[in-house]
Amino acid sequence: GENVEQHPSTLSVQEGDSAVIKCTYSDSASNYFPWYKQELGKRPQLIIDIRSNVGEKKDQRIAVTLNKTAKHFSLHITETQPEDSAVYFCAASGSGGKLIFGQGTELSVKP
Amino acid sequence: DVKVTQSSRYLVKRTGEKVFLECVQDMDHENMFWYRQDPGLGLRLIYFSYDVKMKEKGDIPEGYSVSREKKERFSLILESASTNQTSMYLCASSRDAYEQYFGPGTRLTVT
Numbered sequence: 001g002e003n004v005e006q007h008p009s010t011l012s013v014q015e016g017d018s019a020v021i022k023c024t025y026s027d028s029a030s031n032y033f034p035w036y037k038q039e040l041g042k043r044p045q046l047i048i049d050i051r052s053n054v055g056e057k058k059d060q061r062i063a064v065t066l067n068k069t070a071k072h073f074s075l076h077i078t079e080t081q082p083e084d085s086a087v088y089f090c091a092a093s094g095s096g097g098k099l100i101f102g103q104g105t106e107l108s109v110k111p
Numbered sequence: 112d113v114k115v116t117q118s119s120r121y122l123v124k125r126t127g128e129k130v131f132l133e134c135v136q137d138m139d140h141e142n143m144f145w146y147r148q149d150p151g152l153g154l155r156l157i158y159f160s161y162d163v164k165m166k167e168k169g170d171i172p173e174g175y176s177v178s179r180e181k182k183e184r185f186s187l188i189l190e191s192a193s194t195n196q197t198s199m200y201l202c203a204s205s206r207d208a209y210e211q212y213f214g215p216g217t218r219l220t221v222t
Contacts, residue, residue, distance in 0.1 A: 009151065032209055043115075043201070043213040044154070089153060096167065097142060097208035101154040 002027045002094045006102025013080050014110055021105045023090035024072040030100075032093035033066060033073050038104075039086045047088075048075070080109045114138070115214040117202055123220045130189040132217050134202030143185035144211060145169075145177065148199040160185055192221045 003026040013019050025033075034049035050057045050064045050073065057064050061080075066073040073092075077084055087106050091099040118133035134143065142161055146154040146169075156169030158177040166177050174196060178186045185204075189196055197220050203211040 004153075006153070034210065036213075043215050045213070046210050049210065091154075093208060097161070097205075098144075098156060098159065098169070099211060100156075101146075103151060103153040 002092075002098075002100045004090060004092050004100045004102040006090050006105060008105060009103065010106045010108070012108045012110065015080060015082060017080055019075075019077045019080050019084070019107055019109075021075045021088055021090065021107070022072060023074070023092075023102050024070075025092040025100070026071070027092065027094060027100070028071065030071075030092040030094065032099075033064070034091050034099070035062075035064060035075050036089045036091070036101075037086045038089065044089060077107075080107075082109050082111050085109045115202060115204055115212050117200075117214040117217050119217050120215060121218050121220075123222065124189075124192050125222055126193060128189075128192050128221075130192050130219065130221075132187040132189075132200055132202075132219070134185045134187070134204075134214055135183055136185075136204040136212070137183065138204065138206070138212070139182065140204040140206050140212075141182070142205045142207075142211075143179065144203040144205075145175075145185065145187045146201045146203065147171065148201055148216070154201065157187065192219075194221050197221045 031052040036044035038044040090102040144159040145157045202214040205211045
């Protein structure tokens with residue numbers, strides 16, 4: 001069935017370091033890959049997304065890379081700041097317009 | 112600005128009660144979704160709807176039903192609440208098969 005695996009489940013970095021979160025997906029028909037950030041007590045919000053016709057997308061300190069052959073994609077955050085601390089979810093588009101979410105990564109940025 | 116609202120932030124119900132969770136969106140989105148969020152399991156899709164009076168089962172529909180009588184409103188129903196349905200419930204809406212906008216969530220406790 002459709003599945004998205006996300007690693008690591010927790011990640012702790014020092015302020016200023018980079019953070020990388022990785023996801024793999026099972027459905028070769030997936031063509032849309034969003035990343036959501038959920039701060040404590042708040043709703044998930046889209047921070048960046050990528051479609052299958054590009055291999056990389058960047059927005060300031062955040063970038064996402066996609067390898068369709070290997071069916072994996074990654075979120076890269078550079079120069080991390082304490083306000084980057086949150087739970088991050090990756091997702092892949094599934095059949096019928098659904099999104100299949102990964103299990104989440106709790107990122108902690110220590111000042 | 113897209114707004115998705117949910118009827119309650121916190122809800123406490125007894126085992127066996129019938130529970131209604133309401134979700135309203137104000138952007139005329141065709142698609143609406145109900146997820147359940149549990150630590151370490153990510154966001155799991157319960158039901159979704161592409162149009163009024165249409166519904167599709169997600170990954171974990173057992174014990175739940177839904178109703179969509181109007182385009183802007185999507186209700187999740189727990190026919191007979193059980194303790195294993197204690198969770199955070201998130202509603203989302205989207206115009207197409209891409210970005211989903213989430214509500215603030217309802218934390219349901221079943222005792």
